[in-house]
Amino acid sequence: MRSLRAACTVGVLALTPLHASQARQALDTDNDLSTSYEARPVQNENPDTADFANVFEPFNGPPRPIALPPGAVDLDAIDVPVEQTRVLRSLGSGVASYYGRRFHGRRTASGERFNMRALTAAHRTLPFGTLVRVTNPSNGRDVTVRINDRGPFIRGRSIDLSRAAAEQIGMISRGHARVQMEVIAP
16 A cells, blocks of 8 residues: 555556456455555656646545536525425215226226326216325325216215225225325315
């Protein structure tokens, strides 16, 4: 290491990998990974680079902070505001179920094709396009869905979620869950 420091003060260095046997010997002797490279001075072909060591100061710790040009924005210093959703009205609690693979690709009551991977839902009376936040109180998880279909047509059920929405609130294994519903503003 002492020879490396001496070479740094003299001129430009090139780090070249050692032969495998030399690297093993170096690792066995002092267990330092930095010794697996050999420092050797580079012959200066350009007289302008002869004073390389005098032009650049040696590395003495962590890098200095970068000065930003005028008008630049430091993204690390920006606090992004948390988006607040406004609850328009509560729909209360009810039982949610989900529908998926069997209806995937079929037309919904709104005319669009049902996608079981989209965050959509079916409700009996809410207008199409209404955003509803559905919360599973047993685990505290919630999802925001868009109403694009009519249903459910089973007594006691309040809303039918797409499979993706049901996965987000953790009700796939049971098939249904008691949920809280709120209409929210877009």
